[in-house]
Amino acid sequence: xxGKKVIGVLALQGAFVxxxxxxxxxxxxxxxxxxxxxxxxxxxxxxxxxxxxxxGRLLVAYDLAETIxxxxxxxxPIFGTCAGMIVMAKEIPGSDQFTLGLMDISAxxxxxxxxxxxxxxxxxxxxxxxxxxxxxxRAPYIDRVWGETEVLSVYEGKVVMARERNLLTCSFxxxxxxxxxxxxxxxxxx
Amino acid sequence: MAQKAxxxxxxxxxxxxxxxxxMDVTTPEQAKIAEEAGACAVMALERVPADIRAAGGVxxxxxxxxxxxxxxxxxxxxxxxxxxxxxxxxxxxEALGVDFIDESEVLTPADEKYHINKKEFNVPFVCGARNLxxxxxxxxxxxxxxxxxxxxxxxxxxxxxxxxxxxxxxIRWLKSxxxxxxxxxAKELQAPYDLxxxxxxxxxxxxxxxxxxGIATPADAALMMKLGADGNFVGSGIFKSxxxxxxxxxxxxxxxxxxDPKVLAEISRDLGEAMxxxxxxxxxxxxxxxxxxx
Numbered sequence: 001x002x003g004k005k006v007i008g009v010l011a012l013q014g015a016f017v018x019x020x021x022x023x024x025x026x027x028x029x030x031x032x033x034x035x036x037x038x039x040x041x042x043x044x045x046x047x048x049x050x051x052x053x054x055x056g057r058l059l060v061a062y063d064l065a066e067t068i069x070x071x072x073x074x075x076x077p078i079f080g081t082c083a084g085m086i087v088m089a090k091e092i093p094g095s096d097q098f099t100l101g102l103m104d105i106s107a108x109x110x111x112x113x114x115x116x117x118x119x120x121x122x123x124x125x126x127x128x129x130x131x132x133x134x135x136x137x138r139a140p141y142i143d144r145v146w147g148e149t150e151v152l153s154v155y156e157g158k159v160v161m162a163r164e165r166n167l168l169t170c171s172f173x174x175x176x177x178x179x180x181x182x183x184x185x186x187x188x189x190x
Numbered sequence: 191m192a193q194k195a196x197x198x199x200x201x202x203x204x205x206x207x208x209x210x211x212x213m214d215v216t217t218p219e220q221a222k223i224a225e226e227a228g229a230c231a232v233m234a235l236e237r238v239p240a241d242i243r244a245a246g247g248v249x250x251x252x253x254x255x256x257x258x259x260x261x262x263x264x265x266x267x268x269x270x271x272x273x274x275x276x277x278x279x280x281x282x283x284e285a286l287g288v289d290f291i292d293e294s295e296v297l298t299p300a301d302e303k304y305h306i307n308k309k310e311f312n313v314p315f316v317c318g319a320r321n322l323x324x325x326x327x328x329x330x331x332x333x334x335x336x337x338x339x340x341x342x343x344x345x346x347x348x349x350x351x352x353x354x355x356x357x358x359x360x361i362r363w364l365k366s367x368x369x370x371x372x373x374x375x376a377k378e379l380q381a382p383y384d385l386x387x388x389x390x391x392x393x394x395x396x397x398x399x400x401x402x403x404g405i406a407t408p409a410d411a412a413l414m415m416k417l418g419a420d421g422n423f424v425g426s427g428i429f430k431s432x433x434x435x436x437x438x439x440x441x442x443x444x445x446x447x448x449x450d451p452k453v454l455a456e457i458s459r460d461l462g463e464a465m466x467x468x469x470x471x472x473x474x475x476x477x478x479x480x481x482x483x484x
Contacts, residue, residue, distance in 0.1 A: 013230055051210060114287050116289075135198055137203050
């Protein structure tokens, strides 16, 4: 690979700084994306945790949604964590909120419960040599996948990580731990 | 084995709120307006701080019915306030299932010496601070998020600015000190030594730090972000203005695009009247909520 990979981190709302730090520790270049022009020249995009309604509103109001959808269709890798999973999903049961509709998954919001139910646990991820620490914060899970979507991790019967070609998503927050294995996996996709 | 209520899980929710706006609401309708405008969380209250200030008397935790109706109305996190030191109000809020508790100087303190031992709770807490020592004492008690106190219910940002600058100045000062001066620094700040060492090493607070107390315009919100806030609480500033929907949207956008004066110029237009502000100098010391807390 020639030069550092440049990964955009959608910086509308949420834990984007933590993703930037994880990317830099992996040796990639991280840039903040708040404007359409900033989507040009990136090798991949992370949609961070935060509130999916806040992020969705700003994606539409500041005209980023269409370009992200176009870039994903031409193969740009996109990785969504927690709220990012909601923003990427084609289906959100019981909600008509805005999503980019990128990925063949149905994702249920706050599916593990309110904040007092938030938790951390070790997870097995398909193809990973060691378990990863999953921090789940008012987290969603995937209740259905279709098409080419492949399930990568299941916790207590719930799908918490999945991949569809250039699209990757997880319910939990690898950016809040020191384990870089999931970020490295995404960088290998980019 | 799943572990709940770890400090990573508590402060993690605050990290997810960053770059966002937390709005005070008193009804389910206001909560929906806030959510639709892009708020990252709401604070469920019976009265906004400006009305608490006007009403006088003892301000207490809201009626659980008010809080539950707001929790039912929105999908974003719901916070609620308890009085400083009133750990039973906090237990009630935790039992209701709120996502965050604000041990707040906006309400009348229940204890004039001790704050709540927040480590005993599963729900995370946010607390106000005017300086670094106060912030680190609250974190030492278990707070998972800090906000400036500012001067609530005034629509005047001057105190929030003072407190944010004070905290940031003290962090920069700590960072410049050699290790052998940190114990004396901890003594001067009246802060736990281990947290002082951590701040000196990392150059930032160990938890998320929002601004609060007087933010009334998109420009105020952007100013606080430029001064180092991780996000903004807006109390009376939205629903005491003439056009809450437009103002809420504009303050959300200003918190994201704080670094872009052209966007700020656009979103600051045609918002109607901001809330009427109060000059802090006209407040007697007993009327200053920021002086509550120890």
